[in-house]
Amino acid sequence: MEGLARTDTPDQTTPRPQPPLPARDWALFFDVDGCLLDFAAHPSDVIVPEGLQRHVLKLASMLDGALAIVSGRAIDALDETFPELQHLPAAGMHGLERREIHGQRTHAPKPPAALDTVLAEAIHVSSAHPGTLVERKGPNLAMHWRAATMPELARDAFRAFAAATLRLLPDYVVQGGDMVLELRPGGATPDKGDAVETFLMSPPFAGRVPVFVGDDLTDEHAFSVVNERGGLSVLVGAREPSVARWHLADPASVRAWIARAAAHDGASA
Structure with missing residues (x-):
């Protein structure tokens, strides 16, 4: 991993490079809408392409389980969208709720009347x-x-x-x-950056190089945490400004990157 993390702050005149294929010492975090999946008019109308869940599971295995979904969606909604990934760690509602590697759940606070x-x-x-x-x-x-x-x-x-x-x-x-x-x-409510930091405090994420892949403004909190820890912050799409230091063009590019990683790990196993 040495030499992968960039220290300069990119701007619109500095093209961000594409990230390398995942290494076995990474802790990998993915946003969902606009990142793993293309946007739809209604969140329930998103299409999960054939093979995506299988590739994510293979990547999680390669990382000894250090892969989590970090989304604005609720965890129950994530499980409906990705039924094959229900055992993976996840943070929902921008970090208000969390599922750990062994299934323990931190639930969101009760809504006010x-x-x-x-x-x-x-x-x-x-x-x-x-x-x-x-x-x-x-x-x-x-x-x-x-x-x-x-x-x-x-x-x-x-x-x-x-x-x-x-x-x-x-x-x-x-x-x-x-x-x-x-x-x-508001107040001390967790955001996606807090969710990433919490995951990084315990196995299987602890001690690994953090990598966050996301597209939205709400992902900037996570990008900042990853940058501070010398990891890789990967912006999906063309939104500016962003503190992200790496880039993938769109969700299709993210899925192709995951598929290459899964195939590469299979070839090297």
């Missing part, structure tokens, strides 16, 4: 903007406009709604993402 009122109001706002979606995820509430017929108007409406709603949810914050806003508990 006011969230039901906020959900109803969010659905009312969404009804005025065709193609938008309101998604309840435990104590989190996500408002999507990826499939909106007029995305800029929908974005502005959701932003105004989210800002006004904080009076009903004083302990919450507004978190931005790729064509989504999410209301989530």
Whole structure:
């Protein structure tokens, strides 16, 4: 691994290199939407390509189990999407919940009563903007406009709604993402970077080179943690700015990279 981690901060004029194939001393973390999977109008409509789960499992075996899914989705939703990966470590809701290597679960906090009122109001706002979606995820509430017929108007409406709603949810914050806003508990609430740090504190992740692959603004927390530890931060797509130091073009490129790694390990076994 020596010499792989770059110390310069990339910008739009500095092309990021593609990451090397995974090494056996890595601890590997993947985001889901926009990274492992292509986006869909509704989260439940995503397509899991044939062979992806098998390749991920082979890669996890190569890393002695040091592979985790770190997503904004709830863990139960991840398990519905990836039924073959249900035993893998995972962090859901941006780190609010976590599943360890032996299946122990850390659950998200109970949502406040006011969230039901906020959900109803969010659905009312969404009804005025065709193609938008309101998604309840435990104590989190996500408002999507990826499939909106007029995305800029929908974005502005959701932003105004989210800002006004904080009076009903004083302990919450507004978190931005790729064509989504999410209301989530604030304060000391974990983010994806915290989730990665927690995994790295215990086997099989401890003592390994951390590598995070993700596309979204919420992945920047994890990129920073990985950079601080001399690992590889891999940006999927063309979003800027980012502290990521490596790059893969799109989810198809991520899947091809995983498939090459799985095939390479098979050839070297």
